[in-house]
Amino acid sequence: MITTNENHAAKTRFWNDEKTRGIIYQVVTAMLVAFIGYYLISNVQDNMAKQSIASGFGFLEKEAAFEIGEKSIEYSAADSYGRALVVGVINTLKVSLVGMLLTTMLGTIVGVCTLSSNWLISKLGTIYVEIFQNIPVLLQLFFFYALFYEAFPGPRQALSPVAGLFISNRGIDFAVPAQHFAWSYVVAAFLAASVIAFFMTRWAKKRQEGTGQQFPSFWIGLGLLAGLPLLTWVVCGAPTELDIPALKGFNFQGGQNISPEFSALLFGLVLYTASFIAQIVRAGIQSISHGQSEAAMSIGLKTKHVLSLVIFPQALRVIIPPLTSQLLNLTKNSSLAVAIGYPDFVQVAGTTINQTGQAVEGVALMMLVYLTLSLLTSVFMNWYNKRIAIIER
Amino acid sequence: MSTNSEVADIKPPAINVGVLGWVRSHLFNGALNTIATIVVLLVGMKFIPQFIQWAFIDSVWFTSGKECHEATGACWSVVTQNIRFNVFGYYPYEHQWRPLVAMIILVSMLVYSRDWKKWNRRLGYIWLVALFVMGLLMKGGLFGLVSVESTKWSGLPLTLLLSFFGILASYPLGVALALGRQSTMPVIKAFSVVYIELIRGVPLITMLFMSSVMFPLFLPEGVTIDKVLRAQVAIIIFTAAYVAEVVRGGLQAMDQGQYEAAESLGLNYFQKMRLIILPQALKIVIPPTVGVLISAFKDTSLVVIIALYDILNTTKSILNVPEWTGFSTEAYIFVASIYFVFCFSMSQYSRYVESELEYKAEEK
Structure with a gap:
């Protein structure tokens, strides 16, 4: 050889x-x-x-000298560029996380609707998917943003469908409970209840696998989640005072405001992405062969158990990978905020580039932030995917 | 005696057949569905007449902006009065027939070549001629056509230009990247993986920012590249990464035997790929590829952010004129329907290809 x-x-x-x-x-x-x-x-x-442009990331320490309309942490024009960028990242995260949650829910509902045996419902679902999928998301953002400014009245004539809720061209204002020490305890109680419910479900599952005895963990968990915070609230003196938005001058004071920019961005992103998720969910459910549901019914499972124990766990495996990439798309598309003036990371970074001229560093930061977000999302979804994958014996 | 043989056919109950039967089985099967149908019908009855009233009955179609502000319905005049600026943007008014003809050529060429059975060498030459004619019409400067700067290209022609060439150039780049990713050479594989993952991890907007603010720094002094071209390059670079991932799917779906058979015939790498693997792999990924192309088409609207005047931006600038402010719903509906027509026909095409491919697979 x-x-x-x-x-x-x-x-x-x-x-x-x-x-x-x-x-x-x-x-x-x-x-x-x-x-x-x-x-x-x-x-x-x-x-x-x-062009005597400085290089390096020294500018992060310098004074930003521009205001940001929406911020979740303390920030003023006197703060540094670094802090301004952090405000931007938080805004991006805020809209992405809320958007991911809502779009998954809406997409699942629409996806199930398109499979409905009701002709009207399934046609409506299909029309929704076709329309929202085939129109650029940026155009949808412009549309919703313009809708806020043109279709809704000024604060003085604000629409008020429910007492305490006002919709005007300044955004959505709604009443929130007034400051009281009880509310922080209520939140803590809710978190504690979630942790207890989580471990209880795990214990109940283990016991059922071991002994076959069932445990009504769903109802008890629900009771815990509702009951514990309620109990805390009553113990702390049951404060009922609300902070209701009131018209002062040209705008609302008090309550909680959701800006038109945030609402338009959220609306556009959620409606657009949900149309893709609906298709993914539909394809996932259709991929499960009919024999599976027939087999499940023939061993005597109820309809809801057929869905929750047989169809859904299998469909999920088909759904998760494309769903991940859609949720990533939503995060990336949230950068279109720059077009309607919501101060997300790209907008803040864009302003920074304009002021300092340090385009290379600015664009590098943008890429870094989005790469990190993409990586984190896909790590999480891969972990989840692995958890629900078929365990072959 | 013959009564037995004359038994009339028993028809199913009237409620189970015909329109009634259809309504019963499709709209009122079960309590939940009945409730859903009724709710949908009620909501529809409330809003559809309102919409028709607004869009058609109370609407104005060919008036000035002033009369629009007085009308109670939709102001379609914002579309009809500005249609030429909306579609052609800043292209010189008296020469706007040229982009129109170019667009008609492009669309009819695309429609003609939709069937891949017609793809042959002759069609390739026809495409080359068509591209040359289109370029000539847009740019001018020959045969007595007045030269038009590319900075004046705007509106729908710009949208189509960016998406068509974005798609055209990104496709071979994407195929090359996919092959690079499958390669056994570590350096080439590493470059491809880094490129694909890097681009797919960031939004297109950062690429466009790069092309508009960062790219001028990359060039030696005195050299400038046209803004449209820079945006075009950004779109190509971006789309290529997505095409690459789709093509990789096709390459992975290929049977290993195909590779081995090609090698045992003594074909070298390029022959193997060009003659055996790619023709099959690319065909099975036509539907997802069209999906990528649809996104690329929609994504060209992002050039608004770097101040290029595509059809979305011309609409925005019409709405900035005081005469027409306040009618964005109507104007955006018009642009949305243009995008919808293009994207919807592309997705229908991909469905047609898909069913065609499935049909072929079954025949085997």
């Missing part, structure tokens, strides 16, 4: 040898990329030196 190989090696010219060729290709590619990179970087350095 060895001798034949040697003979073979002697006969072929080295550029005809697959291995050598591979190495040559790779070296050439690497050199080409390195050369282009070097060329671009040296150009950037030249240009920045000529």
